[in-house]
Amino acid sequence: xxxxxxxxxxxxxxxxxxxxxxxxxxxxxxxxxxxxxxxxxxxxxxxxxxxxxxxxxxxxxxxxxxxxxxxxxxxxxxxxxxxxxxxxxxxxxxxxxxxxxxxxxxxxxxxxxxxxxxxxxxxxxxxxxxxxxxxxxxxxxxxxxxxxxxxxxxxxxxxxxxxxxxxxxxxxxxxxxxxxxxxxxxxxxxxxxxxxxxxxxxxxxxxxxxxxxxxxxxxxxxxxxxxxxxxxxxxxxxxxxxxxxxxxxxxxxxxxxxxxxxxxxxxxxxxxxxxxxxxxxxxxxxxxxxxxxxxxxxxxxxxxxxxxxxxxxxxxxxxxxxxxxx
Numbered sequence: 154x155x156x157x158x159x160x161x162x163x164x165x166x167x168x169x170x171x172x173x174x175x176x177x178x179x180x181x182x183x184x185x186x187x188x189x190x191x192x193x194x195x196x197x198x199x200x201x202x203x204x205x206x207x208x209x210x211x212x213x214x215x216x217x218x219x220x221x222x223x224x225x226x227x228x229x230x231x232x233x234x235x236x237x238x239x240x241x242x243x244x245x246x247x248x249x250x251x252x253x254x255x256x257x258x259x260x261x262x263x264x265x266x267x268x269x270x271x272x273x274x275x276x277x278x279x280x281x282x283x284x285x286x287x288x289x290x291x292x293x294x295x296x297x298x299x300x301x302x303x304x305x306x307x308x309x310x311x312x313x314x315x316x317x318x319x320x321x322x323x324x325x326x327x328x329x330x331x332x333x334x335x336x337x338x339x340x341x342x343x344x345x346x347x348x349x350x351x352x353x354x355x356x357x358x359x360x361x362x363x364x365x366x367x368x369x370x371x372x373x374x375x376x377x378x379x380x381x382x383x384x385x386x387x388x389x390x391x392x393x394x395x396x397x398x399x400x401x402x403x404x405x406x407x408x409x410x411x412x413x414x415x416x417x418x419x420x421x422x423x424x425x426x427x428x429x430x431x432x433x434x435x436x437x438x439x440x441x442x443x444x445x446x447x448x449x450x451x452x453x454x455x456x457x458x459x460x461x462x463x464x465x466x467x468x469x470x471x472x473x474x475x476x477x478x479x
Contacts, residue, residue, distance in 0.1 A: 182434025253316025296457025
């Protein structure tokens with residue numbers, strides 16, 4: 154994360170950014186419970202609706218700013234990279250669920266994303282992660298694996314190697330999306346004298362709108378083709394639209410807006426680590442709403458995730474007058 158000077162007041166944006174990401178992860182954790190109320194809908198349809206229609210709505214909320222973020226030289230390449238990563242993520246993630254099973258596919262995809270985020274930042278920016286981040290990541294990933302295994306469902310009926318490969322691709326592309334959005338928001342606020350006028354009309358959240366708007370185009374086209382040729386019209390039956398509306402408005406528009414706000418103050422590696430809170434929320438809701446049984450092992454896994462995120466939240470050591478680091 155970009156160092157900030159000084160004490161309490163300087164740390165508030167970081168705390169606020171972390172809180173925004175945690176709220177976003179909480180919102181994302183409701184997705185599985187929401188899909189429970191639309192049985193029989195293929196997983197790809199849920200993904201395309203969430204990232205497709207939700208992406209169009211998110212782009213609409215930023216209006217002309219999203220268009221300017223797409224055409225402005227300083228932000229255009231980050232928007233394109235973020236959108237491409239998001240499209241690949243949506244396809245790879247649901248392929249992982251189909252081939253490797255929900256439990257294993259989700260564990261590998263979500264659990265690998267903070268590790269990939271740290272590698273992306275190291276390779277692209279030369280930014281080294283701290284030892285505390287490494288420990289927090291390991292503890293949280295182990296906890297998430299325990300939670301997922303405790304909720305394990307029947308394995309997928311496809312190819313396990315293909316499923317695991319797809320899950321790793323999903324983890325990598327989600328980390329790349331987070332990094333591209335963070336770089337795009339930084340570019341939108343950069344002091345480029347030649348782009349001062351344009352920069353004034355391209356706020357950070359417009360970059361996210363542009364990314365989702367661009368990614369929504371192929372996803373919506375694929376959704377229409379899938380429902381016309383493969384899944385059939387029943388997948389988009391009117392009884393399912395309340396669930397689709399929730400997925401588009403809350404996890405996508407609200408969740409990713411909060412995530413983008415968090416990325417303004419914390420690095421992609423920290424944000425993806427905080428997003429491991431998502432399966433914790435999903436597990437708790439599965440017990441309270443859906444009626445699943447978690448058991449002592451599952452609750453122990455939740456405890457590990459909380460401990461890992463707590464390690465990340467602890468204030469770092471700081472020499473007098475120095476900057477705080479991740």
